[in-house]
Amino acid sequence: xxxxxxxxxxxxxxxxxxxxxxxxxxxxxxxxxxxxxxxxxxxxxxxxxxxxxxxxxxxxxxxxxxxxxxxxxxxxxxxxxxxxxxxxxxxxxxxxxxxxxxxxxxxxxxxxxxxxxxxxxxxxxxxxxxxxxxxxxxxxxxxxxxxxxxxxxxxxxxxxxxxxxxxxxxxxxxxxxxxxxxxxxxxxxxxxxxxxxxxxxxxxxxxxxxxxxxxxxxxxxxxxxxxxxxxxxxxxxxxxxxxxxxxxxxxxxxxxxxxxxxxxxxxxxxxxxxxxxxxxxxxxxxxxxxxxxxxxxxxxxxxxxxxxxxxxxxxxxxxxxxxxxxxxxxxxxxxxxxxxxxxxxxxxxxxxxxxxxxxxxxxxxxxxxxxxxxxxxxxxxxxxxxxxxxxxxxxxxxxxxxxxxxxxxxxxxxxxxxxxxxxxxxxxxxxxxxxxxxxxxxxxxxxxxxxxxxxxxxxxxxxxxxxxxxxxxxxxxxxxxxxxxx
Ligand code: GLY
Ligand code: MN
Ligand code: MN
Numbered sequence: 001x002x003x004x005x006x007x008x009x010x011x012x013x014x015x016x017x018x019x020x021x022x023x024x025x026x027x028x029x030x031x032x033x034x035x036x037x038x039x040x041x042x043x044x045x046x047x048x049x050x051x052x053x054x055x056x057x058x059x060x061x062x063x064x065x066x067x068x069x070x071x072x073x074x075x076x077x078x079x080x081x082x083x084x085x086x087x088x089x090x091x092x093x094x095x096x097x098x099x100x101x102x103x104x105x106x107x108x109x110x111x112x113x114x115x116x117x118x119x120x121x122x123x124x125x126x127x128x129x130x131x132x133x134x135x136x137x138x139x140x141x142x143x144x145x146x147x148x149x150x151x152x153x154x155x156x157x158x159x160x161x162x163x164x165x166x167x168x169x170x171x172x173x174x175x176x177x178x179x180x181x182x183x184x185x186x187x188x189x190x191x192x193x194x195x196x197x198x199x200x201x202x203x204x205x206x207x208x209x210x211x212x213x214x215x216x217x218x219x220x221x222x223x224x225x226x227x228x229x230x231x232x233x234x235x236x237x238x239x240x241x242x243x244x245x246x247x248x249x250x251x252x253x254x255x256x257x258x259x260x261x262x263x264x265x266x267x268x269x270x271x272x273x274x275x276x277x278x279x280x281x282x283x284x285x286x287x288x289x290x291x292x293x294x295x296x297x298x299x300x301x302x303x304x305x306x307x308x309x310x311x312x313x314x315x316x317x318x319x320x321x322x323x324x325x326x327x328x329x330x331x332x333x334x335x336x337x338x339x340x341x342x343x344x345x346x347x348x349x350x351x352x353x354x355x356x357x358x359x360x361x362x363x364x365x366x367x368x369x370x371x372x373x374x375x376x377x378x379x380x381x382x383x384x385x386x387x388x389x390x391x392x393x394x395x396x397x398x399x400x401x402x403x404x405x406x407x408x409x410x411x412x413x414x415x416x417x418x419x420x421x422x423x424x425x426x427x428x429x430x431x432x433x434x435x436x437x438x439x440x441x442x443x444x445x446x447x448x449x450x451x452x453x454x455x456x457x458x459x460x461x462x463x464x465x466x467x468x469x470x471x472x473x474x475x476x477x478x479x480x481x482x483x484x485x486x
Contacts, residue, residue, distance in 0.1 A: 023078040023126070025314040026231040032078050033128055038220050039076065040090045040097040046152030049213055050144070050204070051076065052188070053084035066274060071404045072157075072217045074315055077101070079127050081118050083135050083188055087147055101129035102140055102188070137191045141200055148203055155213040156204055218409040222401060223421040228316065229454055232403070232423060233463050235272070235313035236452050239320050240466025242266035243307065247324050247468065247477040252301040256281040259307065260295050267311035276317035277406045279309035283326060287446030288431045290396060302327045304336050306448055310406075317406045319425050320464045321450030322474070330479025332471070335441040339430055340471055342376040343449045346428040347469075350398060354418060354426065354453050354460040362414040362424060366398040369428050377430075381439045393431060393438075399424045402452055422455045423463070 023029040039049065054070040069080050077086060085102040106119035123132035133139050148154060191197040204210065224232065242263045249262050260281045267275070282292040284303040299305060303326045310318035323340060325332045332340060349372055350365050374389050384393075401408040402423045418424075429448030432438050452463040468474050 024080075026234070027078065027227050027314070029078075029126075029128065031225060031227055032076065035220060036076050036088060036099065037096050039216060040088060042216055042219070043090055043155060044153055045090065046150075047090045047155060048147055048151040048153070049086075049088040049155040051086045051088075051156075051213065053077075053079070053086075054082060055188075056082045068274070069315075072214065072221075075217065075221055075404055077127055078315075079103075079118060079123075084118075085135060085140060085188060086129075087143065089147060089151075095130075098131075099129045100131050100133060100143060101127060102133050102135040102143075105134045135188050137188060137196070140188060141191070141196055144200065144203065152209060154204065154206070154210045155216060156210060157212060157214045158205055158210065212411075215411045218411045221403055222409045222412045222416075223419060224403060224423055224454070225421070228403070229421070229423070229461075229463075231314050231316045232318065232452070232454070233461075235276075235311055235316050235318040236320070236463035237466045238267055238270040238272055238313060239310045239318040240464055241270065242311070243309070243320055243322050243467040244477055246307055246309075247322070247474060248480060250299065250305055250324055250326055250478065251328055252299055252326055254299050256283055256286070256295040256297050256299060256305070259299070259305070260309070263307070263309050270311075272311035272313050274312050276310045276312040276319060280306065280321075281309070282306045282446065285444050285446070287323075287448075288433060288444070289446075290429070290431065290448075299326050302333055304332070304340075304445065304447055306446060308448065308450065310452075315404055317402055317404065317408075318452055318464060319402055319406055319450060320452065320467050321427055321429075321448045322467055322469065323447040323449060324474055324478050330475050330477075330481075332475065336445060336447075337471065338380055339432075339442060339445055339447055340449075340474075342373070342380070343428050343430060343447060344469065344471065345376065346372045347426055347449045347451060350426050350428070351451060351453055351460050351462065354424065354455055355458050356418060356420045356455055357458045359417055361417055362397075362399045362401075365426070366414070369398040370394065373428060373430070380442070382442075383437075388437075392433065394429060395431070396427075396429065398428060399426055418455045420455055420457055424453055424455070426451050426453055 021028045023032055051073050053073040054068060056067060057065045059065055067082050081103065083104055087100045089098045091098055101123040103118050103120060103123045106117055111117065120132040123129045133143060245266045246259050246263050250259055260279055263279065264275060278293045280292050281295040283297060283299040283305040286292045286297055287304065287306040304323050305326050306321060306323045308321040310320050325336065346369055350369050353360055353365060353368065370390060373394055374384055377384060401412055402425055403409065427448055427450035431446040432442045434443045449469065454461040454463055468477050
């Protein structure tokens with residue numbers, strides 16, 4: 001079993017501060033060092049890796065959102081500050097590489113407003129850089145020029161179109177929106193001379209020796225360490241407890257947003273700093289919309305509410321979906337019960353296959369879920385023509401990788417054989433539209449069940465096990481017959 005003593009990452013004697021050897025809660029500084037070493041060991045001799053941290057994002061003008069670090073930068077540094085950059089140079093030293101961090105220098109005046117920041121000293125002493133530089137574009141340009149002059153291979157994540165640096169990876173087309181409404185510029189972006197900037201873009205995008213850094217880091221991120229699994233188990237436990245409180249509270253007449261607020265409160269009071277994504281609290285027919293996030297309707301009677309929500313804890317996501325009856329007595333109707341039991345059986349069967357010994361993959365698990373759902377629905381009286389299930393009733397994939405990001409490590413192919421330490425979601429769903437093609441009693445019902453599962457050698461480990469899932473348990477909690485969670 002994976003270690004669950006996650007709380008050793010926090011030091012009660014320091015008023016809940018992080019334990020001495022842990023750089024971030026649950027993850028020792030030595031593990032960050034090992035991650036960088038593992039990355040550089042993967043790259044050929046003469047390699048340089050360039051990473052840009054995240055910038056502040058703005059809701060409007062100077063009203064900022066809560067900061068979240070860029071995921072790969074976070075994975076390699078544990079440094080939660082905007083406007084940073086890092087250059088790693090592979091070399092033959094004992095460490096195996098040289099690390100330069102670019103950070104905002106400490107400024108007394110600024111710290112009056114924002115509190116202490118990392119600064120150049122801590123970038124070296126705490127975050128392990130060999131050298132630290134101010135995040136000034138001219139310094140960055142100078143260091144990059146010198147470093148890249150000797151580099152044989154450059155690993156960096158370029159925008160899809162290097163001629164348009166604002167182009168995102170997602171869009172293959174030029175976007176007027178990107179052009180007219182660029183992301184907020186910060187210190188590292190502001191080159192005073194256009195030619196400097198253009199030279200830099202040219203230097204980074206020389207296709208002969210420029211490679212995707214993300215692909216390399218994702219290979220490392222796809223297998224979680226014992227420490228990471230312990231953090232993710234704790235994230236799942238917190239979300240599971242919060243889900244239980246939502247089940248206890250849901251009743252006809254309440255706003256979906258109230259249920260959302262309960263979930264978020266219960267996560268926050270257990271130490272989560274944010275939600276891992278905008279959650280779905282979908283009652284009644286809203287649950288037919290897979291990405292329903294308005295969460296602003298009044299919950300009706302004798303419906304089901306699908307809740308897809310998960311906290312982020314110390315940098316790691318959880319992602320749980322539970323479907324619960326809204327009736328005041330906490331009971332499902334017979335039709336709701338039928339569909340719930342179908343999903344539960346499919347969830348359990350697919351989960352039991354999620355082990356290293358099965359030599360299987362996400363795509364195999366998905367195919368299995370389609371076959372199982374088809375035969376289960378036929379047994380309930382559905383007549384399914386070719387493609388109806390995957391096109392209409394179950395139009396999404398069973399699984400995605402989970403980790404620092406909700407949809408983690410997207411470059412890891414779905415046909416990859418599952419290995420110990422990988423973490424994925426298993427989330428079968430059914431969305432039955434109001435259509436005469438389907439049995440009347442099931443029309444208008446949408447539901448999904450989702451667990452977070454760590455691959456073990458011969459057993460799966462359900463990181464979200466604390467969220468009630470058995471039908472009798474869900475009904476017992478919803479009817480108020482089970483006591484409050486601590
Ligand atoms: N909550 C989004 C997902 O399950 O992937
Ligand atoms: Mn989800
Ligand atoms: Mn998911």
